[in-house]
Every structure is written in structure tokens, then in C-alpha cells.
Amino acid sequence: MSDAYLALETGDVVEANARSPGQARGELVFTTAYTGYEESLTDPSYEAQVLTFAYPLIGNYGVREERFESDRVHPSAVVARELTDDVAEWLQSEGVPAVDGLDTRDLVLDIREGGAMKVGIAAGPDATPEAAKAQLEDCPHMSDLTDIGSRVSVAEPEVHGDGDVDVALVDCGAKGSIVSSLVERGATVHVLPYDTTPAELAAVEPDVLFISNGPGDPANFEAAETLVSEFVGDLPVAGICLGQQVVARALGGTTEKMDFGHRGVNQPVLDYDSGRVVMTTQNHGYTVAEPGDLEVTQINVNDDTPEGLDSEELDVITRQYHPEANPGPHDSLDFFDDVLALASSRTTVTAD
Ligand SMILES: NC(=O)CC[C@H](N)C(=O)O
CATH class of the missing domain: 3.40.50.880 (Class I glutamine amidotransferase (GATase) domain)
Known part of the structure; x- marks a missing residue:
């Protein structure tokens, strides 16, 4: 049973598995990088974005602080086909919602066709599609974040x-x-x-x-x-x-x-x-x-x-x-x- 929802600007709501609970919103983007998830997740340039990994398995060589680019995780949420427990636990400890178990190929095609778009996410035992949609409605445009x-x-x-x-x-x-x-x-x-x-x-x-x-x-x-x-x-x-x-x-x-x-x-x-x-x-x-x-x-x-x-x-x-x-x-x-x-x-x- 799904316990996470992504509400997209296309009007679609995608079901997923919650790996780190919480609600979040941001600009949905994807990276094709197959390594470097620790560096990407701590890169301040991802602030206020929801990062989708196009590569299907993220976390297969653990999580080490020496590879961090800053002292915290910057994307407001993380999306992958499969996250290892190491990465899911790291994101939980940082309070950053994360979901997996969805077809990220579809999501990447949506972004390629529709452009980077806003997304609302709700993940965890109490998550509902409505909560994800409410996050989407509250999501500002990237360019309106004047004091980012x-x-x-x-x-x-x-x-x-x-x-x-x-x-x-x-x-x-x-x-x-x-x-x-x-x-x-x-x-x-x-x-x-x-x-x-x-x-x-x-x-x-x-x-x-x-x-x-x-x-x-x-x-x-x-x-x-x-x-x-x-x-x-x-x-x-x-x-x-x-x-x-x-x-x-x-x-x-x-x-x-x-x-x-x-x-x-x-x-x-x-x-x-x-x-x-x-x-x-x-x-x-x-x-x-x-x-x-x-x-x-x-x-x-x-x-x-x-x-x-x-x-x-x-x-x-x-x-x-x-x-x-x-x-x-x-x-x-x-x-x-x-x-x-x-x-x-x-x-x-x-x-x-
Ligand atoms: N990595 C960066 O410095 C990103 C620059 C800028 N925010 C952009 O998205 O184009």
C-alpha cells in the first residue's frame, strides 16, 4: 500500500513509498548522475528544489561526511526508484522527506516534456493525496524566492x-x-x-x-x-x-x-x-x-x-x-x- 503522494503541476498525483516521512514542496528537477548522491544532496544550489534521481539505485556505497559539500541536505525532498536504508536513514535524521518505489522514468519524461515544474509531496502513515495537493498549491515560483x-x-x-x-x-x-x-x-x-x-x-x-x-x-x-x-x-x-x-x-x-x-x-x-x-x-x-x-x-x-x-x-x-x-x-x-x-x-x- 502506498504511503506517499506526489502532486504534480500536470494535475497527476503519483503514488510512492515513504522512506523519510514529512510534507514538502519545491521545483521538481532531475539529475542523471549515477554517483555522487552525497555531494548532490548537500549542494546548496538545490535549495528549495525536489531532487529526482534518474539513476535507479541511490545509496549503494553508503553515506560519508567527507563527501558532503555543506553541513546539511538542501533539496526540500528526494525522489528515487530505490533508496538504500543508509540514505533513507540519513534523510530521516535530517528531517528531509524522501520517497521511492515509483517509476522515475515517467517523472523524468514529464519534466523533459513539461519543463521543471512545482511539486507537492506528502509521505508517511498519515499522508493523503489532498495533503500533497495542498503543498503544491503553496509552492512558490523559484524566481519569487527573492531572498534565497x-x-x-x-x-x-x-x-x-x-x-x-x-x-x-x-x-x-x-x-x-x-x-x-x-x-x-x-x-x-x-x-x-x-x-x-x-x-x-x-x-x-x-x-x-x-x-x-x-x-x-x-x-x-x-x-x-x-x-x-x-x-x-x-x-x-x-x-x-x-x-x-x-x-x-x-x-x-x-x-x-x-x-x-x-x-x-x-x-x-x-x-x-x-x-x-x-x-x-x-x-x-x-x-x-x-x-x-x-x-x-x-x-x-x-x-x-x-x-x-x-x-x-x-x-x-x-x-x-x-x-x-x-x-x-x-x-x-x-x-x-x-x-x-x-x-x-x-x-x-x-x-x-
Ligand atoms: N549550481 C548553480 O550555481 C545553479 C545556478 C542557478 N541557481 C541555476 O539553477 O541555474
Whole structure:
């Protein structure tokens, strides 16, 4: 007997098994990643979304904290064909509803055809279809979550590492492995709140301004956009995922919502300069539509959307995918070397 219900925007109610009880709502998205469930579930970019795993078995190598990208689970609920007990117990302890035992192929086709949509979920002994529908009715649009940054950012600045290059990482929901990728390469990383002001940024005396990944609509990260507009040209600027979108918007570009986005660990990206295609990890539902003052240097082979933007004149480099590769292929880790090289060459030029 089913003890969980998913109410979809299509009007369908799907029955499932409750693996972690509770009620939730959010934007229903899917990832095709077959590994990396610990990293995905702790990625702050999934805040306010309900994450469906297209791969049928999730949890077959346990749950280990070393692989977490932040200190909590961010999707508001989790959907899979089959969750192992390890993952179900972890989600229960985090109070995040989870369901399995449904045909996730159908759900993924619904999302591919109808686009990312709202969902309401009710799971557990008292769950009813009506409760799931009530959750759906209360579900806001992603773009209406205007202060989503406050749910995922540090409240106070933090410093990590003790290197020669000072990176100001504006935390719009940063993954932990972005910080560690920079620290491992010899940076001091100043993790700053998403609403940092230009004066607060200047006080850090950074060598590079780096805008992190993060959840929701990039249009809702106006403070970060202001930082880029104010400091570009004076400081090298880098960004990952939401960071690329914010940087493009600050430099005269535009962003738009995609139908169902890119979420997985095998998204092919063509680099125009080298002619090489690399495999990348991705998690985004918005894309840069117009790059403004930036040049598109990399594109997604599947749909030609911009994956890398650059301005040699302004010392800007950004990536739409996740070069920190947690989880996922390590093909693009050299992005972090490129960012730090930009900062070091700037330091030398200024000293001369
Ligand atoms: N991983 C991210 O930074 C996601 C960026 C943005 N929230 C999007 O969905 O496109």
C-alpha cells in the first residue's frame, strides 16, 4: 500500500513509498548522475528544489561526511526508484522527506516534456493525496524566492587557508570543494556573505573577486551583481555556475530559465580555443542568454548554451559547469589554476 503522494503541476498525483516521512514542496528537477548522491544532496544550489534521481539505485556505497559539500541536505525532498536504508536513514535524521518505489522514468519524461515544474509531496502513515495537493498549491515560483541567498550563505565572513593570493569568494551558496580547490592551490579564501557591500569587499583587499554557485534565479543576487559592476577592471573576476550568470548580468548580459536545465556528471563541453571536448558536472536551471561584454569561449555540445565566458581585457573568466568536480570528471580542474594565475599576474603588473 502506498504511503506517499506526489502532486504534480500536470494535475497527476503519483503514488510512492515513504522512506523519510514529512510534507514538502519545491521545483521538481532531475539529475542523471549515477554517483555522487552525497555531494548532490548537500549542494546548496538545490535549495528549495525536489531532487529526482534518474539513476535507479541511490545509496549503494553508503553515506560519508567527507563527501558532503555543506553541513546539511538542501533539496526540500528526494525522489528515487530505490533508496538504500543508509540514505533513507540519513534523510530521516535530517528531517528531509524522501520517497521511492515509483517509476522515475515517467517523472523524468514529464519534466523533459513539461519543463521543471512545482511539486507537492506528502509521505508517511498519515499522508493523503489532498495533503500533497495542498503543498503544491503553496509552492512558490523559484524566481519569487527573492531572498534565497540568506538561506544558504555564511552570516559572517570566514577565512580558509593561508596562501599568497587573497580570493574574495562571495558565498551565494558555495560548495565546500570550491573553497578547498582554491586553498589547495595556495589561496587564502575569504568567504563573504552573499549581501556583502562594496566597502566590505574593499576592506578584505582581495586579489580576485570570485562569485560562487548558488540556488534559484540569478536575478535575485543583486548585491553580488553590484560587486562585479563596481570592481571589474580593478580586480580579476571569476564565477562558477550562478557566479557565471551574475557576472554576465553585471556586464550587460542577460539570463533566462531553461526548460529543464542540466543536471548530471557527463555533460560535454567544447572549448573553442583548444578544440577539445571535456566532460563536466552540472547543476543549473538558468543559463546566460546574452553574454554582454564577455566572449563565449566554451559551449555545451548538446544545446549550444554558453559554458565558459571570458574577457581578456577585463581579466574575467567564468564557468557554467562545476570545475571543482565533486562529484564528477576531473577534466576541468585547471580552471582554478587559471583563476589564480590571473590574480598573480595582476599583482605583478601592479607592483611594476
Ligand atoms: N549550481 C548553480 O550555481 C545553479 C545556478 C542557478 N541557481 C541555476 O539553477 O541555474
